[in-house]
Amino acid sequence: MLRLGVDVGGTFIKAGVVDENCAILHKVSVPTGGDGGYPAVVENIAHAAELAARVAGKTVADFEGVGIGIPGLLDPKSGVVVLAPNLGGWRDVAFLEAIQKLLPVPVRVGNDANCAVVGETLAGAAKGCENVVMLTLGTGVGGGIIADGKLFVGGRGLGAELGHMVLQMEGETCGCGRKGCIEAYCSVTALVKQTRAAMEKDPHSAMHAFAKEAGLVDGRTAFECAKKGDRAALAVVETYTRYLANAVGSLVVAFRPDVVLIGGGLSNQGAYLMDKLNALLPQYVFASDILGVPPILRATLGNDAGTIGAAFLDRV
Amino acid sequence: MLRLGVDVGGTFIKAGVVDENCAILHKVSVPTGGDGGYPAVVENIAHAAELAARVAGKTVADFEGVGIGIPGLLDPKSGVVVLAPNLGGWRDVAFLEAIQKLLPVPVRVGNDANCAVVGETLAGAAKGCENVVMLTLGTGVGGGIIADGKLFVGGRGLGAELGHMVLQMEGETCGCGRKGCIEAYCSVTALVKQTRAAMEKDPHSAMHAFAKEAGLVDGRTAFECAKKGDRAALAVVETYTRYLANAVGSLVVAFRPDVVLIGGGLSNQGAYLMDKLNALLPQYVFASDILGVPPILRATLGNDAGTIGAAFLDRV
Numbered sequence: 001m002l003r004l005g006v007d008v009g010g011t012f013i014k015a016g017v018v019d020e021n022c023a024i025l026h027k028v029s030v031p032t033g034g035d036g037g038y039p040a041v042v043e044n045i046a047h048a049a050e051l052a053a054r055v056a057g058k059t060v061a062d063f064e065g066v067g068i069g070i071p072g073l074l075d076p077k078s079g080v081v082v083l084a085p086n087l088g089g090w091r092d093v094a095f096l097e098a099i100q101k102l103l104p105v106p107v108r109v110g111n112d113a114n115c116a117v118v119g120e121t122l123a124g125a126a127k128g129c130e131n132v133v134m135l136t137l138g139t140g141v142g143g144g145i146i147a148d149g150k151l152f153v154g155g156r157g158l159g160a161e162l163g164h165m166v167l168q169m170e171g172e173t174c175g176c177g178r179k180g181c182i183e184a185y186c187s188v189t190a191l192v193k194q195t196r197a198a199m200e201k202d203p204h205s206a207m208h209a210f211a212k213e214a215g216l217v218d219g220r221t222a223f224e225c226a227k228k229g230d231r232a233a234l235a236v237v238e239t240y241t242r243y244l245a246n247a248v249g250s251l252v253v254a255f256r257p258d259v260v261l262i263g264g265g266l267s268n269q270g271a272y273l274m275d276k277l278n279a280l281l282p283q284y285v286f287a288s289d290i291l292g293v294p295p296i297l298r299a300t301l302g303n304d305a306g307t308i309g310a311a312f313l314d315r316v
Numbered sequence: 317m318l319r320l321g322v323d324v325g326g327t328f329i330k331a332g333v334v335d336e337n338c339a340i341l342h343k344v345s346v347p348t349g350g351d352g353g354y355p356a357v358v359e360n361i362a363h364a365a366e367l368a369a370r371v372a373g374k375t376v377a378d379f380e381g382v383g384i385g386i387p388g389l390l391d392p393k394s395g396v397v398v399l400a401p402n403l404g405g406w407r408d409v410a411f412l413e414a415i416q417k418l419l420p421v422p423v424r425v426g427n428d429a430n431c432a433v434v435g436e437t438l439a440g441a442a443k444g445c446e447n448v449v450m451l452t453l454g455t456g457v458g459g460g461i462i463a464d465g466k467l468f469v470g471g472r473g474l475g476a477e478l479g480h481m482v483l484q485m486e487g488e489t490c491g492c493g494r495k496g497c498i499e500a501y502c503s504v505t506a507l508v509k510q511t512r513a514a515m516e517k518d519p520h521s522a523m524h525a526f527a528k529e530a531g532l533v534d535g536r537t538a539f540e541c542a543k544k545g546d547r548a549a550l551a552v553v554e555t556y557t558r559y560l561a562n563a564v565g566s567l568v569v570a571f572r573p574d575v576v577l578i579g580g581g582l583s584n585q586g587a588y589l590m591d592k593l594n595a596l597l598p599q600y601v602f603a604s605d606i607l608g609v610p611p612i613l614r615a616t617l618g619n620d621a622g623t624i625g626a627a628f629l630d631r632v
């Protein structure tokens with residue numbers, strides 16, 4: 001039977017019709033409309049689900065259920081979204097109750113990074129794995145965990161905020177206002193900051209020309225110039241990959257996953273990034289000489305992971 | 317029906333007869349005998365269980381089962397102990413298989429720190445809680461997690477090594493050989509190191525006289541002198557509690573427990589330590605202003621936690 005998966009982002013709501021094999025048969029995208037306030041976004045989410053159903057020649061009632069991924073802190077059981085800054089500042093809203101009134105089939109909700117790890121575990125790079133840690137590197141660092149075949153969300157569904165675990169006590173200030181979070185070192189935002197600092201120190205680095213041509217400094221600047229042998233860019237990449245390998249190592253010690261997945265825009269660096277991370281990982285994992293370390297792999301479903309995972313939230 | 321719990325330590329094996337209310341009715345202690353090699357320790361463990369049964373006027377066959385806590389890395393399902401340095405260097409031994417041959421009732425095995433959190437959750441400071449994080453501060457830092465009412469052990473049972481998660485990237489060298497682990501900052505061993513360093517810097521500190529009288533520098537030196545207002549000791553305690561609060565904060569972000577327990581010798585500092593930790597915790601927890609923070613409490617069962625938890629390993 002078919003399912004509907006909805007991935008709610010700050011700008012767009014993506015909805016997809018997903019079959020039992022986790023293949024997306026149809027997908028649609030509508031503006032999130034966060035400016036219109038909470039009720040407007042809830043209506044837009046229902047609308048996206050209806051639209052995806054219609055594209056498949058059906059109505060929502062024809063589906064087994066609807067799963068929805070939300071970029072925020074939420075309790076998947078009660079469906080209360082405690083905080084969702086990217087959706088116009090939702091705070092303590094009974095989202096599941098509200099959206100369920102607009103949709104005629106059972107609705108399930110989850111955090112977007114959690115939906116992504118579910119998607120990758122059912123149909124992507126971690127297919128068949130019982131224990132998975134996934135980091136999504138973007139503006140922030142999202143985290144998702146599959147433990148013993150189940151989605152691990154912590155107490156009240158509010159744990160697994162891996163990006164806000166500590167990497168450097170009293171270190172760099174994080175977007176969350178605290179210091180030393182993994183996100184403050186391993187997000188694309190942090191990488192851009194590290195890249196800018198290196199560029200300021202080295203006016204002869206090839207990164208200046210690269211950024212000028214691209215029109216901005218972004219997550220690719222240091223990586224692309226490092227590949228061409230630019231010394232300052234190489235140093236940025238070496239430092240950044242050490243940060244990330246250390247963060248992954250700490251998560252391996254806690255969760256001992258079969259595989260670690262890297263998602264988000266930076267994962268497009270593919271083997272260049274993964275090879276470096278895999279080489280560094282053993283030195284950051286307790287008893288790695290005896291227990292080994294899991295492989296760090298690039299997530300393969302890209303933006304579809306969240307939609308597929310949302311559709312199958314009841315399966316993990 | 318009665319159960320037998322066995323807590324295997326580096327020096328002594330403690331065994332107890334535990335009733336359905338998690339009360340220890342009888343307990344015995346025998347030398348571990350690690351010098352005799354693996355087979356000798358296995359026999360001593362069986363002997364400890366038999367002795368505890370006999371003290372209760374019974375034989376092992378009269379009990380529902382035997383649970384055994386081991387200080388090492390092990391897979392509770394297969395019962396293979398991958399590594400147990402304190403038991404004379406066990407490495408990849410099929411312990412459950414070996415001990416089961418010597419005992420006539422079902423045997424279950426678990427890591428000792430995991431047994432402790434089970435005991436505290438069933439009968440101690442976390443009684444009735446569904447989500448618990450416990451840190452045992454001693455020579456090292458042991459960790460145990462109850463998530464959604466179940467013991468959380470990670471993939472192959474080898475996760476939850478909380479003491480070896482990162483606190484300070486590339487920081488102090490840990491006993492495990494890596495750098496920056498929680499254990500390298502928060503164990504009693506680390507506290508003693510921090511205390512010695514402060515004493516060297518301040519020859520007038522009251523810690524010198526205190527240590528001289530006690531005959532050694534230990535985990536109490538800085539705490540006891542801080543309580544009397546010694547400035548150097550106060551600084552050690554302030555720094556140490558910040559380390560520990562930061563480590564706890566990171567674990568709260570990952571697991572969102574209802575309560576955090578501190579066990580081990582240092583927990584004898586009681587309210588003096590807990591009050592400081594509870595005051596510091598919010599600044600180290602993501603979204604603490606919205607989600608709040610769990611209380612940090614002193615574990616209450618002391619050395620009995622491991623024995624009780626071992627006896628009830630099948631219940632969580």
